[in-house]
Amino acid sequence: MKRKKLWIAATVAALLLPGSANLTAQRTGLPREEFAARRAALMKACPEGIIILFGGALSAPGARFRQDNDFHYFTGCGDLNAVAALVPRTGRSYLFLPRQSEREKMIGGLNTLERGDGAERFGFSEVLPSDYLEEFLARNVRSERRVFYLRLSPADALADDRWESLIFLARKNRSPFDDQETLDQYRIRKLRTNYPWVEFRDVGPAVDRMRLIKTxxxxxxxxxxxxxxxxxxxxxxxxxxxxxxxxxxxxxxxxxxxxxxxxxxxxxxxxxxxxxxxxxxxxxxxxxxxxxxxxxxxxxxxxxxxxxxxxxxxxxxxxxxxxxxxxxxxxxxxxxxxxxxxxxxxxxxxxxxxxxxxxxxxxxxxxxxxxxxxxxxxxxxxxxxxxxxxxxxxxxxxxxxxxxxxxxxxxxxxxxxxxxxxxxxxxxxxxxxxxxxxxxxxxxxxxxx
Ligand SMILES: [Mn+2]
Known part of the structure; x- marks a missing residue:
């Protein structure tokens, strides 16, 4: 009995050890410096307020999670439910991620917050829990110009560009019970409700301009x-x-x-x-x-x-x-x-x-x-x-x-x-x-x- 318990403890430890973090490791062929340089270039193109980038929130059933393209482009981070906030005035970048339960860590592996290597792996100034995001925005919107840059353009997908995605969305919306708003629309609406005095600008054109020319x-x-x-x-x-x-x-x-x-x-x-x-x-x-x-x-x-x-x-x-x-x-x-x-x-x-x-x-x-x-x-x-x-x-x-x-x-x-x-x-x-x-x-x- 005791032996079995030890074995379980060893297995759990192996799953939680930093060495086993490749359970969630991203195979990205690019070094962290490239993602940091992209963030710096985006901050130069959108020099005021706060840039907010949302990652993917759901994985398609039966499929491996593939991070949102724009989010991947600026972070390299493949975790679910991630948000990045960039502050151009200070040049600092923050990654927000949900805290995970022990069970989640055991089943799916550790996210970057729990692993604690977001600075080392992706070059972020800080990695913070998602439940601090609202306070972070509230604190920073005071000292920054009242501008939020976020994706107001349509999101693209693995196979479809932004405008094709928009067409497929229009087709979906033909059916009166399938015409709910998208995650992006919800995020924009929620931010607009919480920060009605802030000016919202589309980060899309700057992102597309960068993505067009390959490094x-x-x-x-x-x-x-x-x-x-x-x-x-x-x-x-x-x-x-x-x-x-x-x-x-x-x-x-x-x-x-x-x-x-x-x-x-x-x-x-x-x-x-x-x-x-x-x-x-x-x-x-x-x-x-x-x-x-x-x-x-x-x-x-x-x-x-x-x-x-x-x-x-x-x-x-x-x-x-x-x-x-x-x-x-x-x-x-x-x-x-x-x-x-x-x-x-x-x-x-x-x-x-x-x-x-x-x-x-x-x-x-x-x-x-x-x-x-x-x-x-x-x-x-x-x-x-x-x-x-x-x-x-x-x-x-x-x-x-x-x-x-x-x-x-x-x-x-x-x-x-x-x-x-x-x-x-x-x-x-x-x-x-x-x-x-x-x-x-x-x-x-x-x-x-
Ligand atoms: Mn083709």
């Missing part, structure tokens, strides 16, 4: 993600066989990225065979794949909170039919011409013009396809405001032209994620075969099963 540290993670995700798509190609299922193709890619250290996919993987290749965001992935089908796979990993977005289309048989080949070639030439035109200073119109010139020179009918900007990629797969202004070095874009002919079961999309460099762009997802001959050669290496 050297982020570029390294994105390059690694490009390699990992490319390998995932290659494994999926090799797993493709007539009579197999779309989900087997998905499984090969997921297994590959997880084994390489990614946290998961950057969005619900799309594996559309035959008619499903024509549904842009098809993600049921349940159909049996037939000989003669095309498979369109849109896939990328989420690595250390940075996403990758790749699409390839390949023939199940290993050889494109002449009709598939003809459409493929058009999409490929448009995609390559886009990549050629992506460089600092280029506008969507510049890309469109270049694509039109290339197609004319090659004597190809673009079948209605035009070049232009895809979408930004970053902490969210669809990142930022979308491509309005000219390109700048450090931006990361997905280029994803596609042609869809449902009456022929031909849907072809080719997508790469590229980094804008000083002189052009670097294709982060270049390791997946893209030329017709390369694809056919690679598929020929599949093992017979």
């Amino acid at each position: 050297a540290g982020e570029v390294e993670i994105l390059r690694r993600n490009g390699r990992i995700s490319a390998d995932g798509v290659k494994q999926a190609m090799l797993a493709t066989r007539p009579g197999g299922y779309e989900y087997e193709i998905e499984a090969a890619a997921i297994g590959s990225i997880l084994a390489a250290g990614a946290q998961g996919p950057a969005y619900a993987p799309i594996v559309g065979s035959g008619p499903n290749s024509c549904v842009w965001h098809y993600d049921e992935n349940g159909r049996q794949v037939q000989d003669g089908d095309l498979v369109l796979m849109d896939f990328g990993a989420d690595l250390d909170h940075l996403c990758m977005d790749i699409t390839r289309t390949w023939p199940v048989s290993g050889k494109f039919t002449p009709e598939q080949r003809e459409v493929y070639r058009v999409v490929l030439e448009v995609q390559k011409a886009c990549i050629e035109a992506y460089r600092p200073g280029a506008t969507a119109e510049d890309v469109r013009r270049h694509v039109a010139e290339v197609m004319k020179k090659k004597g190809l009918d673009p079948m209605g396809l035009e070049g232009g900007f895809g979408h930004h990629v970053g902490l969210s797969t669809h990142d930022g405001y979308g491509g309005a202004g000219p390109l700048e070095a450090g931006m990361v874009f997905a280029i994803e032209p596609g042609l869809y002919f449902p009456e022929k079961n031909i849907g072809i999309r080719i997508e790469d994620t590229v980094l804008i460099t000083a002189t052009g762009c670097e294709v982060l997802s270049k390791d997946v075969p893209k030329e017709i001959a390369e694809i056919e050669k690679f598929l020929a290496t599949r093992k017979a099963r």
Whole structure:
């Protein structure tokens, strides 16, 4: 009996020891100095009052918690129910977290408050319990200018940018019993009720401006993600066989990225065979794949909170039919011409013009396809405001032209994620075969099963 008690005590101690804190440790590829530098830059952009950033409060059922993108960007902290407060006048940053019960600590591990290493790990001036947050604001709002900077813009999500999230919210609200306010709306309303004389400003534009241009540290993670995700798509190609299922193709890619250290996919993987290749965001992935089908796979990993977005289309048989080949070639030439035109200073119109010139020179009918900007990629797969202004070095874009002919079961999309460099762009997802001959050669290496 005594022995058993000792064993339990030892187990509890092991769970509570600092050495076992990796139960809640965040795999972030960036050093604490980068998060501290981002906070300093945000305080420079929003120099008055108090900046308040809220972290995620709930984890999706059955899924690992993924921190709110904006919160992650400025803290690196992956704990639930966290709030950060930055005071630009003093340059100090504070992290607020709930105290945990012994039971919570045992089941889920310690949060940063209980571990007591918030300064060391994330560079915060102080880590304080959440029940002190109201008093903190009350105390500081007196000495600071009466301004609160917080996110008044919509929150983004793993796969959706701010404006897409807004659209999905509008769709949800169509149903009269699903139209409750969001957590952000509640937080804003509560702060406005408690501090009606304070001026509220949106921190969103400053945050987006920073997130748009990737740092050297982020570029390294994105390059690694490009390699990992490319390998995932290659494994999926090799797993493709007539009579197999779309989900087997998905499984090969997921297994590959997880084994390489990614946290998961950057969005619900799309594996559309035959008619499903024509549904842009098809993600049921349940159909049996037939000989003669095309498979369109849109896939990328989420690595250390940075996403990758790749699409390839390949023939199940290993050889494109002449009709598939003809459409493929058009999409490929448009995609390559886009990549050629992506460089600092280029506008969507510049890309469109270049694509039109290339197609004319090659004597190809673009079948209605035009070049232009895809979408930004970053902490969210669809990142930022979308491509309005000219390109700048450090931006990361997905280029994803596609042609869809449902009456022929031909849907072809080719997508790469590229980094804008000083002189052009670097294709982060270049390791997946893209030329017709390369694809056919690679598929020929599949093992017979
Ligand atoms: Mn995309």
